[in-house]
Amino acid sequence: MEADKPHYHGHRDRLRTRFAEAGGKGLADYEILELILFRAIPQRDVKPLAKDLLTRFGDIGRVCAARPDQLTEIKGVSEKVALELNLFQEVATRIAREQVSGRAVISSWSALLDYVRTALQNASTEEFRVLFLDKKNRLLADEFRARGTVDHAPVYPREVIKRAIALDASAIILVHNHPSGDPTPSQADIDMTRRVVEIGRPLSIVVHDHLVVGRDHVASFKQLGLM
Known part of the structure; x- marks a missing residue:
């Protein structure tokens, strides 16, 4: 018999489904942050880490904009995770810049x-x-x-x-x-x-x-x- 999947796999599937069906509506900030963390941390429950990051930095924007050395002070945040978070800040900045480029x-x-x-x-x-x-x-x-x-x-x-x-x-x-x-x-x-x-x-x-x-x-x- 195939071994049961860890409990967090079911949680990840449900969270992805909720996002696919309704976008960010109805998702708490820590849940959006979980979705970001899934790629960088595939084998661990990331809900506690998402909540720790929000407690430390205040909101998603500040989490993603924090310097890598600040992020890696949080237990469970590797350089890879820090870069993944910073990537979302860079994407948001470039999207906003496109609205003024050429105008x-x-x-x-x-x-x-x-x-x-x-x-x-x-x-x-x-x-x-x-x-x-x-x-x-x-x-x-x-x-x-x-x-x-x-x-x-x-x-x-x-x-x-x-x-x-x-x-x-x-x-x-x-x-x-x-x-x-x-x-x-x-x-x-x-x-x-x-x-x-x-x-x-x-x-x-x-x-x-x-x-x-x-x-x-x-x-x-x-x-x-x-x-």
């Missing part, structure tokens, strides 16, 4: 905000990116420029403008996150932005905005009257 960013502002939120709102350290735009305000490049601590990422204004010149960009949008969740610009943020504007102005490189991504909101320097 005039200024007229697709809602899509742009969705993109920067997806890319940065769950990051555990401060990251600084620059969106380089052409003469029609279409996205030429989205480049990571600096990563720092939980409250600071070193940015060099001259290097930002130098890169804009190299890409033949006519305009840029500065973007960074505040891992604290509060997107209120710091005085250092304001001073750095003004310096980028000053250096870019005589070279006809326009700084359209500086976006600060928090947990539930994106602050705009332009809307706040800071530029």
Whole structure:
């Protein structure tokens, strides 16, 4: 007689069936996370691990955006599992980026905000990116420029403008996150932005905005009257 399958196999089959029939509706966050973990951990009940990850990081977004070294601190999370989780963050970011690629960013502002939120709102350290735009305000490049601590990422204004010149960009949008969740610009943020504007102005490189991504909101320097 064929040996009985481990109990978690039946659970996996039922969970997959529920997802196939109704998508994510009716599934708890830990169950969605279980579905993600199934591929990386084929021979173990992953429900306890899914719940442990949510307890540690707070929600699925933060789980998938956590750094590999943070994820592997959790018992049962190998490097393979960490990479699998990070893959879903990358997929979500690329899907959001597709909504702004090839379009005039200024007229697709809602899509742009969705993109920067997806890319940065769950990051555990401060990251600084620059969106380089052409003469029609279409996205030429989205480049990571600096990563720092939980409250600071070193940015060099001259290097930002130098890169804009190299890409033949006519305009840029500065973007960074505040891992604290509060997107209120710091005085250092304001001073750095003004310096980028000053250096870019005589070279006809326009700084359209500086976006600060928090947990539930994106602050705009332009809307706040800071530029």
